[in-house]
Amino acid sequence: MFSGDRLRQARELLSLTQTDLARLVGRSQAAIANIEAGLLEPSAEVAESIANRTRFPLTFFTDQTRFHFPGETLMFRARASATRRETVAACRHAEVSLELTELLEASVTQIPIRLQKSSQTPEIAAQHVRHLFGIGADQPIPNLIDLVERIGVTALALPIDLAKIDAFSTWLTATNKRPIIAACRNKPGDRLRFNVAHELGHLVLHGELKRLGPGEHQQADRFAAELLMPGAAMRGEIETPVTLSRIAPLKLRWGVSIQALVRRAHDLGIIANRQYRYLFEQLSARGWRTNEPSNLAVAQERPRALRKMAEVVYGDPIDYGRFSSDARLSVSYLKDLMDGYAEAPTSATEAMSSGKVIQLRST
Ligand SMILES: [Zn+2]
Structure with a gap:
């Protein structure tokens, strides 16, 4: 049929x-x-x-x-207005990736979902999530997507590059109340981190709310700012008077853009309105509003879980022949999809971390 x-x-x-x-x-x-x-x-x-x-x-x-994401849902959740065709394509990729996730999860131990919804302020909710990550209140978050996966969020790397949408999120209610963050391809590392943090904010603060308005996006921004640049730490680290050359080194340490740091300094009252406007004029003059200096590029994070599961089930390197026939997807689609996921870390971090997260089910 x-x-x-x-x-x-x-x-x-x-x-x-x-x-x-x-x-x-x-x-x-x-x-x-x-x-x-x-x-x-x-x-x-x-x-x-x-x-x-x-x-x-x-x-x-x-x-x-097995899944259906109505394109409208995503359009209501996204801040910018992408075209309908683009958002629908992103939804279809997400559906296929979720089916793949379910297929692989049948053979491995799943990561328990530890992310919880919160009715606290965005700042307090972000501090709770930092605690859940096991990251000290004044410490930078090293690999955000990795930590997000560890608390049970399904992170999908969609093989699609949308101009207007970096990432979107939802709680999948039909089956198991699974929190999902799907990210599109080819985004600068700092921008992606902020957008993943923003989507995590929606999951924590707004749950299944379908239609998100400017107020909700603003709350998610506050959550993301506190998650990536905690106020207490920023007050200690941002030196006054704030200049671009003084604030720039914080970019690599905290994994956020210089613009985000300047905005954060303003929101925290470290710099006044006039200085804030002046710094943004300087950012524009240097062309940094569109492209920040490449020597300060933040590494691009990729999710790991889906690839890790495929390696557990189909071997490393992955046997794409078997994978393709079980997944009912072409080898080329699967290979392209897997490119969006991180390979096994080679350093000692593997032993202490992801190696233990997913194991073959012992039954
Ligand atoms: Zn938003």
């Missing part, structure tokens, strides 16, 4: 319209619409052609979809 939902999912993931796909497989748009609606079973030849053109294995289309 050919699944119309699967066809829609694959088509939207590839950002194709029904007309685009119809042209690719030499059929009419109406035929594609009918297949997607489940009104028409494609012939073996058409099904084959769809599989070839979309580069999804035929088995993908004979299996039922």
Whole structure:
């Protein structure tokens, strides 16, 4: 049985319209619409052609979809206005990644979900999460995505680069109340860290609330600022009078942009309005508002769990043949997807950390 939902999912993931796909497989748009609606079973030849053109294995289309993220949900949650086609594609990638996560989780011990919702102020909620991370109140957060995964958040690296959206988050309520943060590709390291922290703020402060407004985004920003640049530590570390050259070294130490540090110094009352405006003028004059100096680039963090599970189940290096046939996804899609996930750390950090997080289920 050919699944119309699967066809829609694959088509939207590839950002194709029904007309685009119809042209690719030499059929009419109406035929594609009918297949997607489940009104028409494609012939073996058409099904084959769809599989070839979309580069999804035929088995993908004979299996039922298990998740559905309505594109609208994401549009309501995102701060910036991305196009509908972009947000829908991001949702479809997230659905496929979640299915993959479920497939792999059947063979490994899952990380318990320790992240909890909070009705406290964003600052206190952020301090609680720092405590949950096991990070001292005045210490920088080394690898945020790694810590987020350790408290049971499913971190997805979507193989898609959206101009307007860096990351989004939601609690998946249908099955197991799983918190999810999905991040898009190719974002500067400091920006991604702040946006992941912002999304973590939404998960903690706003739970399942579907429609997020300016007030909620602002609270998530306050959460992110306190999580990455705790007020108490900043008051001790930001020297006055604040200049760009004085504040710049804090960027690498705290893993945040210079702009974020200047904004934080202002929010904490370390610098006055006039100085704040002056520093932003300087940032603009140096072209740092769009590109901060490359010698101060913050390393790009990638999630690890999904790849780690694939290595546990399919070996390291991953046996993509077996992985592909179980996942009902092409080898090329899986390889591209896995590129977004971190490889095993080689240093001693592995022994003390991620090596113990995921183990083969002993039964
Ligand atoms: Zn937000």
